[in-house]
Amino acid sequence: MIENPQIPRDYLPFWPRLTGSQQELILRQAQLRRIPKDEIVHNGKEDCVGLLLVIEGQLRVFTLSEEGRELTLYRLFPWDMCLFSASCLLKGIDFHVIVQAQQPSLVLHIPPDTYRQLMEESLPVSLYTNELMATHFSDVMWQMDQILNKKMDSRLAALLLEESALAGSDSVSSTHEKLARHLGSAREVVSRLLQYFASEGLIRLGRGSILLLDRPALERLASASLR
Amino acid sequence: MIENPQIPRDYLPFWPRLTGSQQELILRQAQLRRIPKDEIVHNGKEDCVGLLLVIEGQLRVFTLSEEGRELTLYRLFPWDMCLFSASCLLKGIDFHVIVQAQQPSLVLHIPPDTYRQLMEESLPVSLYTNELMATHFSDVMWQMDQILNKKMDSRLAALLLEESALAGSDSVSSTHEKLARHLGSAREVVSRLLQYFASEGLIRLGRGSILLLDRPALERLASASLR
Numbered sequence: 001m002i003e004n005p006q007i008p009r010d011y012l013p014f015w016p017r018l019t020g021s022q023q024e025l026i027l028r029q030a031q032l033r034r035i036p037k038d039e040i041v042h043n044g045k046e047d048c049v050g051l052l053l054v055i056e057g058q059l060r061v062f063t064l065s066e067e068g069r070e071l072t073l074y075r076l077f078p079w080d081m082c083l084f085s086a087s088c089l090l091k092g093i094d095f096h097v098i099v100q101a102q103q104p105s106l107v108l109h110i111p112p113d114t115y116r117q118l119m120e121e122s123l124p125v126s127l128y129t130n131e132l133m134a135t136h137f138s139d140v141m142w143q144m145d146q147i148l149n150k151k152m153d154s155r156l157a158a159l160l161l162e163e164s165a166l167a168g169s170d171s172v173s174s175t176h177e178k179l180a181r182h183l184g185s186a187r188e189v190v191s192r193l194l195q196y197f198a199s200e201g202l203i204r205l206g207r208g209s210i211l212l213l214d215r216p217a218l219e220r221l222a223s224a225s226l227r
Numbered sequence: 228m229i230e231n232p233q234i235p236r237d238y239l240p241f242w243p244r245l246t247g248s249q250q251e252l253i254l255r256q257a258q259l260r261r262i263p264k265d266e267i268v269h270n271g272k273e274d275c276v277g278l279l280l281v282i283e284g285q286l287r288v289f290t291l292s293e294e295g296r297e298l299t300l301y302r303l304f305p306w307d308m309c310l311f312s313a314s315c316l317l318k319g320i321d322f323h324v325i326v327q328a329q330q331p332s333l334v335l336h337i338p339p340d341t342y343r344q345l346m347e348e349s350l351p352v353s354l355y356t357n358e359l360m361a362t363h364f365s366d367v368m369w370q371m372d373q374i375l376n377k378k379m380d381s382r383l384a385a386l387l388l389e390e391s392a393l394a395g396s397d398s399v400s401s402t403h404e405k406l407a408r409h410l411g412s413a414r415e416v417v418s419r420l421l422q423y424f425a426s427e428g429l430i431r432l433g434r435g436s437i438l439l440l441d442r443p444a445l446e447r448l449a450s451a452s453l454r
Contacts, residue, residue, distance in 0.1 A: 063368070065375055092361030095368040119354070126353040127346070130360065134319030137364050141290070141322040144371050148292055148411050184375050 006032075008108060011053050011079060017124035029114040035059075035101040041085060042099035048088035050112040053081045057105025058166075061097050061136075062181075071184030073097065074139035082107075083132045089116050090133075147184070150224075155183055156193050158222035160203070164212050172210045233259075235335060238280050238306060244351035256341040262328040268312065269326035275315035277339040280308045284332025285393075288324050288363075289408075298411030300324065301366035309334075310359045316343050317360075374411070377451075382410055383420050385449035387430070391439050399437045 007030055009015045015023065032055070035041055041059065042049045052059070059076040061084060076082055087093045089112055118125045146155055159182055163172040180190040194210065197203045202218055204211040212218060234257055236242045242250065259282070262268055268286065269276045279286070286303040288311060303309050314320045316339055337345075345352045373382055386409055390399040407417040421437065424430045429445055431438040439445060 063372070065372070069375070071371075071375060090361050091358040092365060094362075094365035095372075121350075123348075123350045123353055126350055126357060130353060130357050131318040133357065133360050133364065134317050135321075137360065137367070138319060138321035140364070140367060140371065144298075144367065144374070145290070145292070145322075147371070147374060148296070148298060 008053075008055060011055065011108065014122070014124040014128045018118075018122060022118060022122060025114055025117065026110065030108055030110045033107050033109045035105045035107060037101055037104050040098060040100045041107075042082070042097070044096040044098070045087050045093065047085075048112045049085040049109075051081060051083070051086050051110040051115050052099070053108040053110070054078050055106040055108060057107075058102040059105060059107075060100050060102045062100070063095070063097055065184070069184050069186075070181040071143070072182045073143060074136060075102065081132055083129065083136060086112060086115055088112060089119065090129075152183065152185060152189060153193055153196075154222055154224050156190060157197075157202075157218045159183060160210065160212060161215070161218055161222055170212045170215075171206075172212065173208060174210065175208060235280075235282060238282065238335060241349070241351040241355045245345075245349060249345060249349060252341055252344065253337065257335055257337045260334050260336045262332045262334060264328055264331050267325060267327045268334075269309070269324070271323040271325070272314050272320065274312075275339050276312040276336075278308060278310070278313050278337040278342050279326070280335040280337070281305050282333040282335060284334075285329040286332060286334075287327050287329045289327070290322070290324055292411070296411050296413075297408040298370070299409045300370060301363060302329065308359055310356065310363060313339060313342055315339065316346065317356075379410065379412060379416060380420055380423075381448055381451050383417060384424075384429075384445045386410060387437065387439060388442070388445055388449055397439045397442075398433075399439065400435060401437065402435060 007027055012026070018026070035057070041052065054076050056078060059080075059082060060072055061074055061076065061082070062070045062072045064070055082099055083090070084093075084097045085099055087097070119129060146158070150158075156179065159179060160172055163174060164170060167173065176191045176194060177187045179194075180187045183190065194203065194205060197218075198205050200217075202212075202214045202221075204213055234254055239253070245253070262284070268279065281303050283305055286307075286309055287299055288301055288303065288309070289297045289299045291297055309326055310317070311320075311324045312326055314324070346356060373385070377385075383406065386406060387399055390401060391397060394400065403418045403421060404414045406421075407414045410417065421430065421432060424445075425432050427444075429439075429441045429448075431440055
């Protein structure tokens with residue numbers, strides 16, 4: 001915890017529409033927190049963390065199947081707000097997600113009681129919560145569409161392109177295990193597909209990294225709906 | 228349209244927390260509508276119908292893949308409110324759902340402009356919208372879990388048990404085509420599984436109906452996570 005934080009008000013879209021005492025409440029209660037890479041910041045509905053606003057870094061929101069398979073639902077970047085770390089406060093939410101730092105991150109933490117009070121008092125905060133939930137709902141619907149309508153090769157090609165764009169490089173640093181977890185699949189399935197991609201000249205496999213060789217071919221594959 | 232409807236206020240949980248003029252707005256604008264079986268009442272985000280509150284009957288909310296495959300997301304029964312028929316008014320929603328009457332239905336229709344005004348003015352309406360969205364989000368997450376973690380035989384067994392519970396009978400009136408649509412699958416896949424279920428003595432296949440013979444075995448199958 002950093003004492004007396006400079007609260008980055010610009011990051012709160014509802015800030016100008018709050019009353020003076022609501023603004024004071026946030027200034028008094030919110031705190032900046034540094035999160036090391038790989039730390040799990042929220043684990044399931046009972047874990048009542050509160051709202052997290054990403055200032056720097058990246059958070060990943062995923063679900064876990066009974067057999068321990070992960071599926072990435074969406075990622076949060078600077079300016080994004082993590083709603084489901086406050087899911088204990090959201091009536092009607094009945095599922096568990098896990099939030100993990102993908103990179104060392106700096107977040108603004110608004111405690112659950114503070115957020116609850118703001119929701120119960122402020123129409124702008126409630127409307128913004130609505131909008132956030134709708135956005136995440138849309139992300140999940142997109143994922144569902146991917147799973148239902150794309151074969152794994154399309155999804156893997158799309159993931160490689162996404163990771164490459166995030167890294168700003170043709171080289172993707174990731175293990176087969178990690179890629180499989182993103183896709184909710186098994187490592188063996190992903191390894192087999194990567195070897196197939198390599199044999200077709202789309203990628204080159206290195207130690208803990210994958211080099212994208214034929215981006216147009218990967219893009220064609222990613223956009224194909226083949227099932 | 229039925230003129231001068233008796234608005235069933237009990238069905239609107241936020242009713243007692245509205246102002247007098249907001250209540251008058253609803254009494255003036257809302258209307259009861261009868262919907263014949265199979266009628267599509269909402270088709271995609273651009274179709275701005277407004278809120279629909281189910282008084283009698285049943286609505287089904289589903290998505291359509293590029294190849295025209297349907298997947299049932301959830302169903303709405305009396306007292307449920309259909310939020311996504313008003314998705315044009317929800318910032319952040321970026322996906323298309325279709326709403327169809329599964330049975331002859333009676334709904335209370337609140338036009339989009341009326342709903343927009345209520346959302347912008349009333350914290351109770353905004354909070355209720357939030358709760359509705361969270362509930363539907365949970366339904367969709369449950370579906371996603373089913374798809375990711377259950378084999379088709381488990382999902383089909385679960386669907387047969389659900390249809391039987393809805394019908395209040397051991398006999399399910401449905402075509403293989405319809406069951407496949409509910410599951411986002413192909414008719415051939417479902418037909419093959421039904422024949423397998425029949426050969427195992429779990430069901431008996433009739434003309435346009437399926438008789439559930441071994442409910443405990445179907446329940447074991449439905450709860451198995453086998454992938």
